[in-house]
Amino acid sequence: MPETIAQMEPTQTSKTASFFASLLFVFARRFIAGQTLYEAITVLRRLKSRGFLTTIDHLGENVTNEEEAVRAADEYIEIVRALKKNHLDVNISVKLTQIGLDISTALCSRNLKRIAEAAKEAGGFIRVDIEGSKYTSKTFDVVKEIKAMGLPVGAAVQTMLRRTPSDVVALLEGGTTMRLCKGAYKEPIDIAFAKKEEVDRQYVALMKRLLTSGLYHAIATHDEKIIAETKSFAKERGIKRDQFEFQMLFGIRPSLQERMIANGWRLRVYVPFGKAWLPYVIRRLREKKENFWFVMKNLFRK
Numbered sequence: 001m002p003e004t005i006a007q008m009e010p011t012q013t014s015k016t017a018s019f020f021a022s023l024l025f026v027f028a029r030r031f032i033a034g035q036t037l038y039e040a041i042t043v044l045r046r047l048k049s050r051g052f053l054t055t056i057d058h059l060g061e062n063v064t065n066e067e068e069a070v071r072a073a074d075e076y077i078e079i080v081r082a083l084k085k086n087h088l089d090v091n092i093s094v095k096l097t098q099i100g101l102d103i104s105t106a107l108c109s110r111n112l113k114r115i116a117e118a119a120k121e122a123g124g125f126i127r128v129d130i131e132g133s134k135y136t137s138k139t140f141d142v143v144k145e146i147k148a149m150g151l152p153v154g155a156a157v158q159t160m161l162r163r164t165p166s167d168v169v170a171l172l173e174g175g176t177t178m179r180l181c182k183g184a185y186k187e188p189i190d191i192a193f194a195k196k197e198e199v200d201r202q203y204v205a206l207m208k209r210l211l212t213s214g215l216y217h218a219i220a221t222h223d224e225k226i227i228a229e230t231k232s233f234a235k236e237r238g239i240k241r242d243q244f245e246f247q248m249l250f251g252i253r254p255s256l257q258e259r260m261i262a263n264g265w266r267l268r269v270y271v272p273f274g275k276a277w278l279p280y281v282i283r284r285l286r287e288k289k290e291n292f293w294f295v296m297k298n299l300f301r302k
């Protein structure tokens, strides 16, 4: 019996690779609603019936072909219409590299504008996800441009980046609402905090800045300590529960999510679906080492 993958015959290696891919998909199913819009709508309906707000993400990123970027925007417009037709939250989360940011900012802006116009017509909202730091400035430029047209679009910001306090100030000046998150991308130390304590400290400071801004923002985290600090800060400042919302990812800390709803907090669940699930799932794997060990343990289990 070969001891390692390197010692295996090629056919054994490809069998192992396909076994690994199917195992990864079993793991992925915890975090995605399925591969089709139909499956996603079923999940959104279930969440809505239990009192959750939702946002939907059609998985995909780093598109390098113009036709594909235009098609991704068209698909988002279809999703907006399907949500409206099914009486679901018309709230979608979009990555700009899925709709052409790697090709040209102008193409990406045109695509986002089309989606935002459809969302406006449907009484909905578009949250632009924030990706790796290479895209940060370009992403905010596009968001600001579309927001200035009076279209319903908001940004997301990452507290791991050192630059974020000044981005928050600039976005607030334009009246842009934000989703505050820690950040899921690996970044160099000169531009990002490496230690959890530093990321968390900046999170709490920016949470306070957002909650006192008079705009409706989203506090996106599963960190119970930060959630508790947010609740007590809101209480202390007389900020009402309908003046902001919490957000969490589908499949992460489901019992905490249920508890938040039972206790009357506004909580929006981010529901990804689609075939291009791998990069998203790898980010979820990297965030928690138990996830990685779950996959490895099952890979080598006889």
Ligand SMILES: Cc1cc2nc3c(=O)[nH]c(=O)nc-3n(C[C@H](O)[C@H](O)[C@H](O)COP(=O)(O)OP(=O)(O)OC[C@H]3O[C@@H](n4cnc5c(N)ncnc54)[C@H](O)[C@@H]3O)c2cc1C
Binding pocket: 128, 129, 130, 131, 156, 158, 179, 181, 182, 183, 184, 185, 220, 221, 222, 223, 224, 247, 248, 249, 252, 253, 269, 270, 283, 284, 285, 287, 288, 291
């Ligand atoms: C609604 C929403 C939208 C997001 N959008 C973006 C975005 O646009 N751009 C971006 O860079 N990042 C985004 N993120 C991801 C975010 O930046 C973090 O990477 C992720 O939320 C983990 O950080 P945390 O705040 O939960 O805190 P952590 O300190 O990382 O985690 C707190 C606790 O949550 C649980 N937990 C966290 N992650 C996992 C996991 N993968 N598996 C199992 N349990 C876990 C654990 O119990 C952990 O102890 C988003 C997160 C949310 C909730």
